[in-house]
Amino acid sequence: MADNSVTDLSVNRLSTTDANFDARLNALLEWEGVSDADVQQRVDDIIAAVRRRGDEALLEYTHRLDRLQAETMDALTLTPEQLRRAFEGLPEAQRTALAAAAERIRGYHEKQKPVSWQYTEDDGTVLGQRVTPLDRAGIYVPGGKAAYPSSVLMNAIPAHVAGVREIIMVVPTPDGVLNDLVLAAAHLAGVDRVYTLGGAQAIAALAYGTETVPRVDKIVGPGNIYVATAKRAVFGQVGIDMIAGPSEILVVSDGQTDPNWLAMDLFSQAEHDEDAQAILVSWDDDHLAAVQAAMVRLLPEMERAPIIRESLQSRGALITCRDSDEALDLINRIAPEHLELSVADPQAMLPGIRHAGAIFMGRYTAEALGDYCAGPNHVLPTSGTARFSSPLGVYDFQKRSSLIQCSPEGASVLGETAAELARGESLTAHARSAEYRIRRS
Structure with missing residues (x-):
């Protein structure tokens, strides 16, 4: 049942023009999941x-x-x-x-x-990769x-x-x-x-x-x-696979998406638990105010309203930026698990995005669809680790083995190079192992 007793909601409001913006954003993003x-x-x-x-x-x-x-x-x-x-x-x-x-x-x-x-070099040496x-x-x-x-x-x-x-x-x-x-x-x-x-x-x-x-x-x-x-x-x-932190979403809106839709998109992550994070970025300040009003109006209808409220008040944010270019900077700085591009032309923003676990493009692409049935994996890097990590996939359940098969000619040519480098490292056995296979005229 919905929790109709929840009537208040205070969400952090930030602007990139604020003198203390960097410090406030860093404090919101900070997450330490290390066990005591x-x-x-x-x-x-x-x-x-x-x-x-x-x-x-x-x-x-x-x-x-x-x-x-x-x-x-x-x-x-x-x-x-x-x-x-x-x-x-x-x-x-x-x-x-x-x-x-x-x-x-x-x-x-x-x-x-x-x-x-695999491929074969001119001298008959075969190199490749086996999955x-x-x-x-x-x-x-x-x-x-x-x-x-x-x-x-x-x-x-x-x-x-x-x-x-x-x-x-x-x-x-x-x-x-x-x-x-x-x-x-x-x-x-x-x-x-x-x-x-x-x-x-x-x-x-x-x-x-x-x-x-x-x-x-x-x-x-x-x-x-x-x-x-x-x-x-x-x-x-x-x-x-990974050590995952709380679920998170970053929504970028151009101000033209229905505020009710965006309120519910933010709720969809906040309802996971109190440590989840939901952030909305826009260069339209009136739009942010409309989304906040929608959240206040819709929150009492949510079954997990107390969890949503705690999440949004402690780790959520509505951020005003100057323009779409500055929104891109914020995306790459935050490196979100889920990124919604709720804009008219999401494809235009795509080349500038370097760090995001999954990117949901366009006003009709709710992140919740990715949780269940869109197709791509919903196991995603959190807490900024999208800077160096990827979604779970087939490749996580496979190994790659290098293949090397030297022909007599290839072993002779490579042996001279390897022996020279091995002796430079004072690894005599390495050098002689390679040298035994060098053809002497």
């Missing part, structure tokens, strides 16, 4: 216990933290048949929507598949307060398209409550095995393996601070 010492110690203890005691530790933590009593791991294991039944048991509208989203996501990611290649999938991937899906079938599709489908041999999913089920939408999504996405495990213990099980849970090569998927801390702790033992 207590969280880190608890995670370290859990990982150590799972490594030492395997399934026994998993059963113990599941009982203690998820209030789920299980005598054996069989009780925490879901079969492909259970996943199929969950899908078939959905209401027709849900089943159709989930299947449509899965089809679009799969179609988009099929176009991402890289190919192996191979990971053997096994682990997908973490949040449970508890909310269920996210969309996360299942976005994480598992790229792995399936990449050719990963086995996809293992873990999802916490506090009090033993299963979500059929999540299980149905796992069926559609090609998940092979599901364990009803959560938290740092699930991450540890995927990273190191237990008697029941197989060790994976990479772990992907969002989670709470304990999951994020555990992923960081096991990185190196396995690959991970």
